[in-house]
Amino acid sequence: MSSSTPHLEDVLGTVDRGLWRRIARHASAYKGAAAGMIIGGVLIAIVEALMPFIIGVLVDSIIDGSNTGKITWLSLAYVFCCFAFCVLVWCFIVAAGKLATGMAHDLRRESFKRLQELESAYFDLQPAGWLVSRLTSDCRKVSSLMPWFLLDICWGITFLGLVGVGMLLIDFILGLCVLVVVPFLVVVTAYFQSRLLRSSRLMRKTNSELTAVYNEGITGIRTTKSLSRERDNAVEFMDVSRSMRDYSMLNAIETSVFLPIVTTLGGLGVGIALWVGGVQIEGGEGISIGMLIAFMQYAVLFSMPVRELAARLSDLKGAEAAAERIQGLLEREPAIGDSPEVQSRIDGANVSSGSSLANDGGMSQIETIEFSGVSFWYKKEEPVLRDFNLAIRPGETIALVGPTGGGKTTIASLLCRFYEPNEGAVLFNGVDYRDRSLHWLQSSLGIVLQDPHLFSGSIARNIGYGQPTAGIDAIKAAAKLVEADEFITRLPDGYDTEVGEGGGRLSVGQRQLVALARAILKDPQVFVMDEATSSVDTQTEFQIQKGIEATLSGRIAIVIAHRLSTIRTADRILVIEQGCIREQGSHQELLAAEGAYRDLYRRHFADPA
Amino acid sequence: MMREPRLYGMAIAAMVVSSLLLYLAPLIPTIVIDGVLFNSGDGPTAFERFVLRLMGGEEFVSSNLWWTAVVILLLTATAGVFAYFRGVWSALATERIIQRMRDDLYRRLQRAPLGFIDRSETGDLIQRCTSDVDTLRIFLSVHVVEIARAFAMLIVPLPIMLLVSPLMTLMSVLLLPFIVVFAVFYFRRIRTAFLHVDEAESALTSTVQENITGIRVVRAFAQQEQECDRFGERNARHRDLDNHLYRVLAWFWSLSDLMCMTQKILVVGTGLVLLATDRLEVGAFFFFLTVVGMFVWPIRQMGRILADLGKAQVAFGRIEHILGQPEESEGEDGVHLHSESVSGAIMFSNVSFSHDESAVLEEISLDIKAGSTVALVGPSGCGKSTIINLLMRFYDPDEGSIELDGVSLLEIDRGSLRSNLSVVMQEPFLFSRSLRDNLMMGRIDAEEGDIVEAATVAAIHDSIMEFDEGYSTVVGERGMTLSGGQRQRLSIARALLRDPAVLILDDALSAVDTRTERAILAALKERHHRHTTIIIAHRLTTVMQADEVFVMDKGRIVDRGTHAALLERTGLYRQFWDIQQSGANASGVDAEGGKS
Structure with a gap:
């Protein structure tokens, strides 16, 4: 897999790791769930990598006419893998729920508390709607991405590693031939993910423009009618509407090009395996039929983890702005508040209710x-x-x-x-x-x-x-x-x-x-x-x-x-x-x-x- | 679908071809393994021989295995090309429909009678225009083809599968009905859980919204901790419901995975038994293994697609609600007024109007001479603004008639009528563009000189020049906020720029301080007789200059006359005056200043 590392680095390199490390600190209360996601990701990758292999061995054993004991044993292993897979799915979704909802809750609580402390001038500068979306969509975006990021990264890397190493161990030449597809897969995926990220950003931006224009059209309706501007407004609206359509189309075209290329690369892997493996089988040397079937399945399966890895990284990039905004809010120190001395006096004062003293121990009555x-x-x-x-x-x-x-x-x-x-x-x-x-x-x-x-x-x-x-x-x-x-x-x-x-x-x-x-x-x-x-x-x-x-x-x-x-x-x-x-x-x-x-x-x- | 049947048809056709080719791709290894590599005694079947002959014959394939790789690559690549067209065509069809829908919605909202907008909530209308449209968009672009695909994926491979092995075919589809039923039923639960989370989230959002807009009140009452507690409650509730949703989803995915896995185990198990008893060939086994994977997993989506279909129907209904609204009649046969010749004489005869079954205006009769300045005064809710709404034809009277220059308003083209009337409201609306564009909104061909003149009369020119970018300053950008008074003055300038026959100031000076108000009124007076001017105001000093004052109460005109004449009677006007003057009289200042 070393050949693909630089490309992954390209995507990873632009991710602001310091920012995410600081955000991840808010998940510290959910270490258990996070660990669960990591372990779950590794285990599920192992199970998924094993399944085609077991079938391959099974096919070979049956063709060879091996003893039924081995066949029964292998079949049971396969069934066990199937069930293990389902149980793991249940576990990691539950763990993901704990992590995502818990983290969202904590981020919101902290942000809300900070808003109560911040000085008034802060609110003069930020429109209310902007602040509201910090606590709603931004928090949701950042926290719901966390568990899947952990899971898919662990799952993807383990799966690619296991299958890659396994194929090379079983048949070095054939393994190498099938793995030739992977670097292309990585390059194509990284390229298209970054393009898709860009076009979906444009879509979102245009969409909020669209919302703003609708809003203006509705709240300003009296003025529009008084000025007889209905037609002009509609013409101006059509500009925004058209660019929304253009960006949506751009996004759809990119997706429509991307996925077929990935499928075709999978087909190429299958073809190469069949060709090289077939030549070996015809020569009576090397790989068995069962393993050839397994190799061909792997060739198709390879695209999945690559795609998921790239998708998660671009999710991370896509949510970076949201993470920055939340972190910015949380790290902002209130310009007006109790000074440390006042705070220590408040902590020290033991004021009973009904007393003539304020909570800081000073006089409560205001005279001048x-x-x-x-x-x-x-x-x-x-x-x-x-x-x-x-x-x-x-x-x-x-x-x-x-x-x-x-x-x-x-x-x-x-x-x-x-x-x-x-x-x-x-x-x-x-x-x-x-x-x-x-x-x-x-x-x-x-x-x-x-x-x-x-x-x-x-x-x-x-x-x-x-x-x-x-x-x-x-x-x-x-x-x-x-x-x-x-x-x-x-x-x-x-x-x-x-x-x-x-x-x-x-x-x-x-x-x-x-x-x-x-x-x-x-x-x-x-x-x-x-x-x-x-x-x-x-x-x-x-x-x-x-x-x-x-x-x-x-x-x-x-x-x-x-x-x-x-x-x-x-x-x-x-x-x-x-x-x-x-x-x-x-x-x-x-x-x-x-x-x-x-x-x-x-x-x-x-x-x- | 709607109005783009050709593109959707093409998209579905492309999709069918592409999935057919994708099914053929695993067939190649099947045939090559069984017919060439692993010839199990009885030789290739007729079908296998047929496909092999297409590829150049058994011998050729056997000695040129690279050729099979090329065929597989060609098949998947061709499938890819069709998949591309499928994606592009269905997106194109959808985007066209959606763009038209958005434009229609906007146009309809612009032309809908004001009553409809007033009755609706802005947020709700916007939601219909944005998220409901988006729901429909996703459904059309993804699911229309996806539903066709789900059927095609099942039906297309059936003949090939049956040809290869009927028993294996049966084993491959055995559990499908159960999976579909499970997915459909379970998805109802998921939707309920989703709805609960949505509700909790909007409760959360409105708590935050309210807290932020009222942050000063929160502080003024030192309620920060209580607010945190209140928010904390909703926050926790949202978390718990969201967590519950995850659990429901966990069960759904793991159980449906289990069913799909069981389906796969059935295929593998049967396949292995058949393989062991030599009733199935290795290649065919591989074929079923791949094919099962291709349709079992997508079938789980059926539950979601059906749920989305329901959502799309609801969204469509909500959109239709707006599109079904009548438009303000486009008076093509109406009289077009020529701005130069409109004198601005207004006549209300026995006009009555009621709103929500309660009378707002009762038998109002007014006559306003061209070029005169009249004022409407009266307590809040007495119907002053309704008179303006009727004059602008935002609403039409239930009874009676209104005439401009002797022509009934109903006979005048609506746009033409409004372009001769300029109304300035108490809470004027400015568009988020430059001040100059805002001023030119009603008169696109205005020249810089006219703009400055209008702004000067409205006493806003100096304030505009104080902004860093003068007239190019964009409203609402980067925290650029205008005070209520500045907004009022800007919209007065906007109205003046149109040089209307009738100028209406609907409490339009309420946020302007008295000194500025005086300056504006004086400047307007200089333009006297250029417009018929109608002034609505609370402060009586604002209306003292009027040629005639109409005093309104509870939907009726109770008195009329000049300021001086009205003061001499002991009516409502006198009462108002006394209240507002109480300070002045007490201090002995001579405030009987109505010298107009």
């Missing part, structure tokens, strides 16, 4: 919050916040107003530690929040975002999110406070109404009310509301004002809104422009100051023309 010289940027040349300073007193409600892109949402995100400042610090009770537990901080905040994400499940479950102990009375009370009770009770199933994925069965305004109730039920120390009622209609917004005011009183709150009527009652209003505080003061003070706020206010409510 301070932004001290905070700068923040995504790109250094374009800072979003510049040397921002703000000291929030106990119980103060701060309203942030100003044009889009001024940095209001960034201030809220920094306060929630979704991001951390690039310069300066955010201090809670005078302590940099990087020296406090992240869990404590975030569980002390009540955050309501503009896009109110709900989880599929009932409305009650959504309002009670994060408060599994909250009873239905508490949930209803929170809903009443934000005037959500009325629309909820009008729904056919009331509080048990399913909200659908992402809350899709409710309107945006209704979702915002549920999200508001959810935050209120949590009874947080600090409220952060970013455009929390932007889609609630005017009347409802007016009605919930009182409830919100009552809730906010006595707590620190940061409120962002376009509607000035919402924030009029804030203790302090900050006009944020270009990452800086342009003005601050109470509503009355700012109006009196006749500055930016008054401008904004007048433009909003009155026509200056």
Whole structure:
């Protein structure tokens, strides 16, 4: 087999072994199953290699008229091989199941855990669908390939080795003649596998393009119809559709060329065996009829392990991108998290529930919050916040107003530690929040975002999110406070109404009310509301004002809104422009100051023309 | 099959020839061994002599054994050529059918009435167009020929086998019916197991999806551990079901292997007994050994093929559901409007519309003068957007009529109608291509100057210039995201570029801050009388400038008039105004600014 090694190396050489070694580490919990695959592969190869040989010997014994004892013995061996084969098949599929499903499970668990720890900025950069497929298709691809890779590699190499060596031992010349086919087989297989790999990649890529175009065609249907673009879109679609057909055809043609060539090479092996062996038999020397039959069968069987080996290697290459993506996710260190010191304090703190201490042993009560010289940027040349300073007193409600892109949402995100400042610090009770537990901080905040994400499940479950102990009375009370009770009770199933994925069965305004109730039920120390009622209609917004005011009183709150009527009652209003505080003061003070706020206010409510 | 019978016929014919040749190939060694190498007394049979004569006679073959190798090679190579054609032809037929199907699906989705799209879930429609089509594709390209092949592989060799040895033939096919029945029945179990895994996987997927899209909420409520537990539960469930599937498969493959092996043992055993009693020749034994292997293993696939047939039928039904939808009538006999001559006068007379059996609009009558600016206001769900949907003919009214320039909408060609109306929605849709292409979407011949002008009026030009690639920036690429306000402004520019007779802003300024909104409205005002403009808005300051405001409530028009006139009455409009003004009045600012 030495002649074929370089070609196998060609394929193997391009496989990233380091990557797969790291991936294989996740299978360490399933060493038993993996060992089973390896042993199973070797055993099944032995059984399969033996079967044609036994038949050959049987044929010879019968022709020679050997004693029936030997024949019975050989027949029993053959039957035994058949049964052993079936048992082995059962064993390795079960072992493969253990290994594949177990590994997929562990990879998913680790990836999910890592996602929970990673900083928010990570999610801004990766589309949700992309991350979802890391945990679904990528994990499946990588783990389902593992057992078959182990099995086929062990099986293929053992089978080729045994049969090759066996044939050479039985009849060196004839064996050599039949084995001449093998290098061709290897070259052809390696060539076509790599081509097939390429064309199926193209197919997959085009297929996802196709999906994207369908998606755009459906979600953008109103726009398409308004712009009367139906025909143009269909023409553009046909381009993608045609290239999908072309790649599918390419793949089909390659397959249609490849398999017949392999069969023909098998036929060549049979022909050579018959010719060379036949000449020997005619000369009355050398090989027996039974062995000739065995050799001819081997000549056909040879193509199988070669094909499987090449297929598994190309599977491995095909899954490399998936493996890299998973490994990349698993190895990514969260940029925001508890520092080692904080972690050791959390481990060391023995905080009982109901204590006034947080889980890191620090004070649980939040009295003051301070932004001290905070700068923040995504790109250094374009800072979003510049040397921002703000000291929030106990119980103060701060309203942030100003044009889009001024940095209001960034201030809220920094306060929630979704991001951390690039310069300066955010201090809670005078302590940099990087020296406090992240869990404590975030569980002390009540955050309501503009896009109110709900989880599929009932409305009650959504309002009670994060408060599994909250009873239905508490949930209803929170809903009443934000005037959500009325629309909820009008729904056919009331509080048990399913909200659908992402809350899709409710309107945006209704979702915002549920999200508001959810935050209120949590009874947080600090409220952060970013455009929390932007889609609630005017009347409802007016009605919930009182409830919100009552809730906010006595707590620190940061409120962002376009509607000035919402924030009029804030203790302090900050006009944020270009990452800086342009003005601050109470509503009355700012109006009196006749500055930016008054401008904004007048433009909003009155026509200056 | 459908519409490509010729290609499939050719593919099946090529397949039959190729399998016939593949059966002949092992026959050559049989005959050579029995007739030339190992002549067991009674000499070659008539059949063997016939084949040997074809190959040049017994003598010639005996002294030129290389020739048999060439014949075998030729046979397999020829079989290979036919196999190639089989593959290519069946792929060609399938791909043609599938490509047509995809194009039809897309065209149908583009032309389907909006009601159908609104009632359907996007994900479901996409699944029908992609994975269902793919199921059908695999079935057509592989299984159609495969089913024909399974029969051919059984029937084609039968005469040859019977010719060689009837008893051995019987022993070769004895267990086949059992294997087929077993495969078919067992495959039902496998399918159920597959379905369970699929369900568990989609539960897993939606858990992840939800967690990721709501990751900030998870953090805001410090629920990471609970989320991990929830995911862990589903993850474990999926693993267990998947593991179960592997077990079911293990039983299936090992048991069916056992049956196939038993079939083979029957052949080997009978063959050996016949061989020992000189009733079978060595070559014939080899022939049966090979042939059994050729049809026993594929027969196991029958279970899968039948299961796939069922799946393909379901998939086809799901595809037909879309293809069976009516198209929006292509008004060939409809009136074509000439953009230059459309003035934009709109008239609704007693229009009623209901959705899911609940009335959305009741007897709406509106008249909008050409070139005027009107506003629709009212609480959410009062039917404002439905008016737009009817005007665009996304839906048609149940009662009453709508006229543009005195012509009933039903008589106007749909495409021609829509190209004279431009609507900007609250959540505008942008295509994932460059900003310029997005803007030019409605007017392909627009020049750079027009584009910049429209973008300037919509107050988006400056923002576009701030992007690294300006107008060539591709939407949605490499994390390039636009804010809601930017998207709204872009689609306003897109609408303006078409210079429509009627411009509709359906809450299209909601995400734009007040200062920008003011700039856009002022710029639009300068273009006054170029378009009839319909504005829907929550903020009343947005609509103060309108020539006339229609106040809607519960599907009816409850009031109409100018801003100033409406304020003087104690109606819904006044109520809204007071709520929105409450801050202003309290602080003593004079906000009675409706000076339009």
